[in-house]
Amino acid sequence: MDIKEIQNLIKFVAKSGASEVKLEMEDIKITIKTGSEKTETTIVQAAPMAAMPQAAAPTVSHATEATAPVKVESDDSKYITVKSPIIGTFYRKPSPDKPSFVEVGTDINVGDTVCVIEAMKLFNEIESEVSGKIVKVLVDDSSPVEFDQPLFLVDPS
Structure with a gap:
């Protein structure tokens, strides 16, 4: 093991x-x-x-929160956080020669792909569980992410 x-x-x-x-x-x-x-x-x-x-x-x-978006408890409290459901490498683009899935200011709907996380040579598309506008990208492209790590801030209004 x-x-x-x-x-x-x-x-x-x-x-x-x-x-x-x-x-x-x-x-x-x-x-x-x-x-x-x-x-x-x-x-x-x-x-x-x-x-x-x-x-x-x-x-x-101990993971006590679900992978669903959770409200942030700071001055950004009106925003919803999209968190990583798995451990892996975060990618903003489907491939190096293609545009990013989302940018700051992009309007997203429930089910829209916001990024890809590579885990064990598998590329997992991460879909939004909320609708709104991307306010901030919290992770750099091609960086490792942990389970439940915040990825994006979304303005639901």
């Missing part, structure tokens, strides 16, 4: 709402415990010696 599989497992458990998951295989033992604010993971791998070293994986924030 590699680190990406472990990270995906952590995200799956965080989304599922389970409080604790234990996974034991021949050479690896993983316990994931979720709390109200964080997810903790302990990974134990069997060593060739009799001793079994214990390594704690980094703490991952």
Whole structure:
């Protein structure tokens, strides 16, 4: 089991709402415990010696919000945030020689493609879940994005 599989497992458990998951295989033992604010993971791998070293994986924030757009709590509170539903590389264009899906000032409707996120060699079109006008692009083209990271600010009026 590699680190990406472990990270995906952590995200799956965080989304599922389970409080604790234990996974034991021949050479690896993983316990994931979720709390109200964080997810903790302990990974134990069997060593060739009799001793079994214990390594704690980094703490991952527990995803409590849905991937749907959520209002921003700042001076931009009248705007709606379009967030990334997956981890990957953010692209504003369908290909390098084509124009961007959206620019600042572009009017969008529900279902319009606003960007593409590449994850594991697959290009996933991200569609808007709100109608309005793009006010700000929050991510640079070709940069990595995390799950639930804000991508765009949209003025719904």
